[in-house]
Amino acid sequence: MSINHINLVVKNVDKAVNLLTDIFKFNLMVNRNSKMAVLKDNNNFVLVIWGQELNKEKDVPQYPKNFHIGFYQDNEIAVQNIFELLKNNDELKIDAAPKKIRNTFGFYCYFENLMIEISVNPFNYEQAAHEDV
Known part of the structure; x- marks a missing residue:
């Protein structure tokens, strides 16, 4: 399945x-x-x-706390490159620049109320952390 x-x-x-x-x-x-x-x-x-x-509601939808979608990147440079693309996007709210989060490197942004995580895959972060793109 x-x-x-x-x-x-x-x-x-x-x-x-x-x-x-x-x-x-x-x-x-x-x-x-x-x-x-x-x-x-x-x-x-x-x-x-x-x-x-379609839900017959007018307000921006609410998601549960900590619900988010995530996009893994190959390394810190790739995360930083996406941050540069997104930081001036009027449709997004970004709380902070990429940084060490938990056991990886990344950042969060919001489209409407949907949280989006962009980070290095934490399961292979150590070997990918500083590789060139």
Whole structure:
């Protein structure tokens, strides 16, 4: 058995799609009238972006504390490069620059109320921490 997809609820589907395709390199499979979109990454992982209006609610969706999605990078340089791409993005809120977090290196940002982690894979952080990209 394998996980098929994850469904994330957002207020603005088009802005979420732009972020995920431009920065995180997802491929847009379908966008249904800016109310729901289906994306796929290079590993065939499917991410469904569900518009809050389909839930018949107007507010930005709330996620439980500490719920987040994460994107592993090969090394600290890759994390820093993504930080540089994102730090002036008006759609995101970034709390702090990349730093040592737990047993890895990374940072958190927020799209609407969705927390996103960008970090070096903590399971092989020691050997990847200082490699060149």
